[in-house]
Amino acid sequence: MSTASSPVRYLLHDGELIDYADARLHVLSTSMKYGVGVFEGFRAYWSEEEGELYAFRVQDHMRRLLDSMRVVEIEGPTDIDELTEQLLGLVRANDLRSNLHMRAQVFVDSADGKPDDTGPSTVYMAAIPMGNYFGATGLDVQISSWARLSDRAMPPRVKSIANYQNGRLALLEARRNGYGAALLLTENGHVAEGAGYNVFMVRQGRLCTPPSTESILEGITRDSVIQLAQKELGLEIDIRPIDRTELYSADEIFVCGSAAEVNHVKSVDRTPIGDGSQPGEITAQLQGLYQQAVRGQLDSFRDWVIPVYGTAR
Ligand SMILES: Cc1ncc(COP(=O)(O)O)c(C=O)c1O
Known part of the structure; x- marks a missing residue:
């Protein structure tokens, strides 16, 4: 895959920035052979007036990611705040300033994987510009x-x-x-x-x-x-x-x-x-x-959003 067609420069692999084209999962891993893996999809919204990007309910998504891992027995990270910081760091590294869709994915990447392998796991995160998913026409x-x-x-x-x-x-x-x-x-x-x-x-x-x-x-x-x-x-x-x-x-x-x-x-x-x-x-x-x-404009729900660049508030 060429980086020329990459929508962003970096992805995150186990907490480290990698080039978009360098994401890898072995074809014989448990995830690829048996579809074992869990993920989260979240959003961030750009506020033109404030020159700030707001990430929406990231910790709640990370909590659900850990819950999913627990139910299907995938080993891996346990610290919600650390995962949250990693995701926000990825957005900053790519200097993204538009509406985004973000993902955190946990795969079981065991060599010649068995269906009941619970690790070792590998975590990938992505943040990609995205507008309306369905359009607004109903x-x-x-x-x-x-x-x-x-x-x-x-x-x-x-x-x-x-x-x-x-x-x-x-x-x-x-x-x-x-x-x-x-x-x-x-x-x-x-x-x-x-x-x-x-x-x-x-x-x-x-x-x-x-x-x-x-x-x-x-x-x-x-x-x-x-x-x-x-x-x-x-x-x-x-x-x-x-x-x-x-x-x-x-x-x-x-x-x-x-x-x-x-x-x-x-x-x-x-x-x-x-x-x-x-x-x-x-x-x-x-x-x-x-x-x-989602843009942090409701005082009572301000704790749902994190200002990614810290320029607002
Ligand atoms: C099957 C299914 N139901 C519901 C939802 C909505 O969940 P959320 O609002 O947490 O994105 C999603 C979206 O991820 C989904 O995939």
């Missing part, structure tokens, strides 16, 4: 014929690379059928989540989202939305199982995730949601609040 969503994987088989609570086969199948099916995104149901037929996002609906005036026991990744954006809705909008949230047909009769639906941000759903299985085009009132409010929160 999503036409298909309910997938694939079921969401379950805690009894492949725990969705773990952000494991292997889990993404499930979402990939749903997304490929949705694209083949002319949709932009997919939502998956649990084996019991309840609404779980999408390929890379959690879901909320507004129905009969109530904001609702599935509980963390309904085969979902416990999204950090989901938690941010819940807190923003409660504290900034004074809403109560119904965290409860959701049936498929409730989506068809919802007033508003949105998906959310670090990459997806807060993105409204225009239709489900071709059934229009709201006016079938624009975000509903609560969705639009939450979209606005989220965009403020």
Whole structure:
């Protein structure tokens, strides 16, 4: 791979800066042979007015990374603050001053790996410029014929690379059928989540989202939305199982995730949601609040962001 096409100069490998082109994982490692690995995806937002970059909820993502490692038994780093500093150092080394998507990935890189090897692990981090993931035009969503994987088989609570086969199948099916995104149901037929996002609906005036026991990744954006809705909008949230047909009769639906941000759903299985085009009132409010929160513009949620270059405040 040539560095000429690299989006950034450096990646981080076990805490050390390396050239983008020098990232390596052996084809016979446990990660490559058996899909063993966990990761995090986070965002940072550039504020033009302040000339500052804000990294969003990095420690919470690092905590989830360590939780994932614990569940699937991968040895490796244990210090959230050290991992956080490493990631921020990488951003500074690349002198990135735009909206970013960042990743921390932990692989098991044992030679001629066995499926139950737990180490040695290797940690890679990346920070790459990224704008809107979906664009801001809203999503036409298909309910997938694939079921969401379950805690009894492949725990969705773990952000494991292997889990993404499930979402990939749903997304490929949705694209083949002319949709932009997919939502998956649990084996019991309840609404779980999408390929890379959690879901909320507004129905009969109530904001609702599935509980963390309904085969979902416990999204950090989901938690941010819940807190923003409660504290900034004074809403109560119904965290409860959701049936498929409730989506068809919802007033508003949105998906959310670090990459997806807060993105409204225009239709489900071709059934229009709201006016079938624009975000509903609560969705639009939450979209606005989220965009403020990630840039450190909400005083009550200022501790969610870290100013990367230390020029703000
Ligand atoms: C399957 C899945 N669900 C939900 C989310 C949203 O999680 P978060 O808001 O922590 O990015 C993601 C995004 O990483 C995901 O991959």
